[in-house]
Amino acid sequence: MNPDIHGLWPALLLPVSPGGELDTARAVAHAKRMLAAGCDGVTLFGTTGEGPAFTVAERKALLESMIGSGIRAGQIIVTTTALALGDAIELGRHAARLGVHRQMLMPPFFFNQPRDAGIIEAVSQVVRGIGDDGLKLLLYHFPFMSTFGFSHSAIAELVHRHPGQVMGVKDSGGDLAHSLALVKAFPNLSILVGAEPHVAPAMQVGGSGSINGLANLAPGLMRRVIDAPTQVSASDEQLMASLLGLLSIRPNMPFVGAYKAVLAEQTGDDFWLNMRAPLSPLENTEVQAVRDGYRAIGALLNDI
Incomplete structure (x- = not known):
């Protein structure tokens, strides 16, 4: 390395x-x-x-x-x-x-x-x-x-x-x-x-x-x-897949917006939902879908 x-x-x-x-x-x-x-x-x-x-x-x-x-x-x-x-x-x-x-x-x-x-x-x-x-x-x-x-x-x-x-x-x-x-x-x-x-x-x-x-x-x-x-656990593989799945929980979402929606949920700070043009913020329904999907991951989130 x-x-x-x-x-x-x-x-x-x-x-x-x-x-x-x-x-x-x-x-x-x-x-x-x-x-x-x-x-x-x-x-x-x-x-x-x-x-x-x-x-x-x-x-x-x-x-x-x-x-x-x-x-x-x-x-x-x-x-x-x-x-x-x-x-x-x-x-x-x-x-x-x-x-x-x-x-x-x-x-x-x-x-x-x-x-x-x-x-x-x-x-x-x-x-x-x-x-x-x-x-x-x-x-x-x-x-x-x-x-x-x-x-x-x-x-x-x-x-x-x-x-x-x-x-x-x-x-x-x-x-x-x-x-x-x-x-x-x-x-x-x-x-x-x-x-x-x-x-x-x-x-x-x-x-x-x-x-x-x-x-x-x-x-x-x-x-x-x-x-x-060489020792990635099954639970970590599942956590990674679940988190990455949030990027496509609604079609055609910009990945930056999806990441920011999760960060807003994690921090309780909706300021993170803003984007710099030419990118635009997610629609409210998209944000809610990301939030709901994140919460649904459940206990695995204890290990992020």
Whole structure:
């Protein structure tokens, strides 16, 4: 297992007002809850955190607030994905100045199916532009979202160009065979899986851990999976399946909205139901279905 980026790093949900303004105090408090629950760190501004919808200034300000609150720089992975490479570089430089060297990048995703050469050059420009010898970059593989993925040859070329800086892959493809192939092909890289049911199988063959959304709701469950991937209990498998089932309890719900509905139920704070445009809050009937489904899980919830 690669020692540089490993373990459990929730893809942090972020609270916004009804008008979409980021609520810093709630965000910091949620991050601290995750750390207190045993997570190795938190991941800011990924897709679960609605990251691409926030401005460069907003993202800088929240990172500064996280550090200012006492969260250590080494406990944060910051996602620098932005439509303009210059913005990604600015975010990466800012994070590096704060000591946040663990970063994650999905290259610009507004062109359909770019060639490997373009993807490689985009990442290389960002790495060179950040200019941080201590950079530990995760390549963010999420083809459903970005329309493309990182091929093995692209990963190998980026590692060759930037040894010691391109450190691994966050695989959100949801394809276990792909995750296992990554672990096999790149044993010296940190391979962190996003699909929660695939975390244990990937770690059994050398995977490094997980950046996932479910940890926002069940950090204890995901901590147990990370710590003992060969010994996941039947009750934990059932709990995971039941919680993930809430994401599709009504058709066509955005998964971020479903996660936020559960968090609102857990915390008693309906502020979590708000979303940043272009995402929109769940309908009232959807929220109620998620709440009812969550409550129906019953005694298993004692172990989240």
